[in-house]
Amino acid sequence: MAAMTPADAGSAAPPIRPLALSSPLRWLALGWRDFARCPGPGLVHGAALALFGAVLFVAARDHFWLLAGAFSGFLLVAPVLATGLYAISRALERGERADLRTALRCWRPRDHRLVVFGLLLAAAGTGWVLTSAALITLVAEAPVHNPGDFIRIVVLSPHSWLFEIWVLLGGALAAPVFASSVVAIPMLLDRRVGIMTAVLSGWRAVIEHPLPLALWAFLLAALTTVAVAAGLLGLLVAVPWLAHASWHAYRDLVDVSALPENP
Numbered sequence: 001m002a003a004m005t006p007a008d009a010g011s012a013a014p015p016i017r018p019l020a021l022s023s024p025l026r027w028l029a030l031g032w033r034d035f036a037r038c039p040g041p042g043l044v045h046g047a048a049l050a051l052f053g054a055v056l057f058v059a060a061r062d063h064f065w066l067l068a069g070a071f072s073g074f075l076l077v078a079p080v081l082a083t084g085l086y087a088i089s090r091a092l093e094r095g096e097r098a099d100l101r102t103a104l105r106c107w108r109p110r111d112h113r114l115v116v117f118g119l120l121l122a123a124a125g126t127g128w129v130l131t132s133a134a135l136i137t138l139v140a141e142a143p144v145h146n147p148g149d150f151i152r153i154v155v156l157s158p159h160s161w162l163f164e165i166w167v168l169l170g171g172a173l174a175a176p177v178f179a180s181s182v183v184a185i186p187m188l189l190d191r192r193v194g195i196m197t198a199v200l201s202g203w204r205a206v207i208e209h210p211l212p213l214a215l216w217a218f219l220l221a222a223l224t225t226v227a228v229a230a231g232l233l234g235l236l237v238a239v240p241w242l243a244h245a246s247w248h249a250y251r252d253l254v255d256v257s258a259l260p261e262n263p
Contacts, residue, residue: 013200015255019209023252024216031245034089035237041088041103042240049081050235053228077125078224079181080118082243083107086186089247106189113188113195121181128173135166178217179206186250191259205253216249 035042084103091098106114136144139162142153155163183205184198206213220242227234 013197013204014259016201016205016208017253017255019212019252021212021215023212024219024249027216027245027248027252028219028241030248031089031241031243034092034244034247035240037092038088038098039240041098041100042085042244043236044100045082045085045103045243046236046239049078049239050232053232053235057232077118077121078239079185079246080114080121082239082246083114083185083189085240085243086189086247086250089244090186090190093251114185117181117184117188117195117198121177124173124177128170131169131173132166135169136162139165174217179203182206182213182216182246183250183254186247187254187256190250190262191256192262193259201254209253220246 083106087102087106088098091102140153141160144150144153179202180199182202184202187198223238223242227238
């Protein structure tokens with residue numbers, strides 16, 4: 001990946017393409033096609049994230065107030081963890097060889113844009129974990145130690161609005177993070193642009209196409225939740241599927257033809 005020059009940081013914002021409400025379903029179909037064409041790297045990424053989730057669950061099994069925030073915070077940083085799979089989809093699109101080395105190569109960049117953006121997402125995720133933990137421990141009517149406690153004390157409590165407040169706070173954080181990252185990471189991988197250009201492209205896409213991208217956000221969250229609920233094994237499939245689909249979301253949303261490519 002070529003080093004970023006000052007001119008790259010000032011790149012003009014690329015145009016946003018027209019979009020149909022059903023486009024997210026097309027992205028899922030294209031993502032599944034990419035996964036089927038090159039499953040190995042996707043399974044490795046999915047297994048790594050499933051293992052991370054298992055370690056997190058074991059470490060916080062008696063502190064579900066922390067685990068709930070950690071898993072939802074994980075959704076905020078997942079896009080940067082899927083960077084290698086965007087590289088796979090790009091290689092397939094170009095008719096180039098795509099394998100695990102293709103995915104790993106993007107983690108050795110000569111510039112630090114992806115690292116910086118990943119750290120920003122990690123900071124957002126950490127902020128939500130701390131906020132979630134503080135809210136549940138301070139406001140819950142009783143200690144929350146396990147999933148049953150969370151459902152009984154937080155979700156189903158007839159005397160508290162804690163769950164609704166927790167969801168609203170999580171949504172208030174997740175919405176700007178989603179807008180900032182929906183095209184930013186594949187765009188930073190694919191083109192020599194500054195972080196601000198990539199982030200603002202995502203915001204413009206969300207503003208111009210609120211309904212399709214609301215549907216896309218719902219599908220991402222719903223499919224990830226189902227994968228986690230399936231004992232984390234669902235992440236083996238959900239991670240690569242959604243990552244490849246996210247590449248096609250970026251390609252559909254932003255016309256980057258006038259921007260310089262990363263090799």
